[in-house]
Amino acid sequence: MKNLEAVELLINRNSMKMVVAPAPSDEELALALQAAVAAPDHGNLTPWRFKLIRGENIQKFADLGITIRQRSDNPFPEEKVAASRQWLSEVPLIIAVACHIDYSNTKIPESERMLSAGCAVMNMMNALNALGYGTFWSTGIATYDDEFQAALGFDSLDYRFMGFLAVGTPKVAIPKKERKSYTVFVEEWTGE
Numbered sequence: 001m002k003n004l005e006a007v008e009l010l011i012n013r014n015s016m017k018m019v020v021a022p023a024p025s026d027e028e029l030a031l032a033l034q035a036a037v038a039a040p041d042h043g044n045l046t047p048w049r050f051k052l053i054r055g056e057n058i059q060k061f062a063d064l065g066i067t068i069r070q071r072s073d074n075p076f077p078e079e080k081v082a083a084s085r086q087w088l089s090e091v092p093l094i095i096a097v098a099c100h101i102d103y104s105n106t107k108i109p110e111s112e113r114m115l116s117a118g119c120a121v122m123n124m125m126n127a128l129n130a131l132g133y134g135t136f137w138s139t140g141i142a143t144y145d146d147e148f149q150a151a152l153g154f155d156s157l158d159y160r161f162m163g164f165l166a167v168g169t170p171k172v173a174i175p176k177k178e179r180k181s182y183t184v185f186v187e188e189w190t191g192e
Helices: 005-011 026-037 057-073 078-090 108-130 146-151
Strands: 048-054 092-099 132-139 159-170
Touching: 005 108, 026 048, 026 108, 048 057, 048 108, 057 132, 057 146, 078 159, 108 132, 108 159, 132 146, 146 159
Parallel strands: none
Antiparallel strands: 048 092, 092 159, 132 159
């Protein structure tokens, strides 16, 4: 059975940073999380881990990330701090994303686990987009700081923190994005 409508949805997908309430219902979120489980997963390791951050915990998340960032060697200018706080104050749902690294399994490399986790996130984003929500995968603020990662419950010895999704109702119409033609990066291999 061909489903061209689903293919068109994928082709026209675009990130939407500016989202507001309402967030997906628990039932809609369950569908999106179940879609994540359909990602390719060599060895059935299920390496992806998600933390849901809602309500007043979003403010705590913003405060934590900004505090850690401002103590770093690369602090934000004050206008970026204010813009980040403003943006996060309107986001109704954050999904923190990490990849679990199980060192007892030496057969499947970390790179494959990271790819699998990325596919799980993309499945979830596509499901949320299909339900009418906007999603934005961010690696900003303090994503690459071990202290931030650990505070979210992802010890850097066992996890690779991959950023977070901002999820909600698009604040404005999701813009169409001009995409490159696939022909730019595809060629036939002839074995010669």
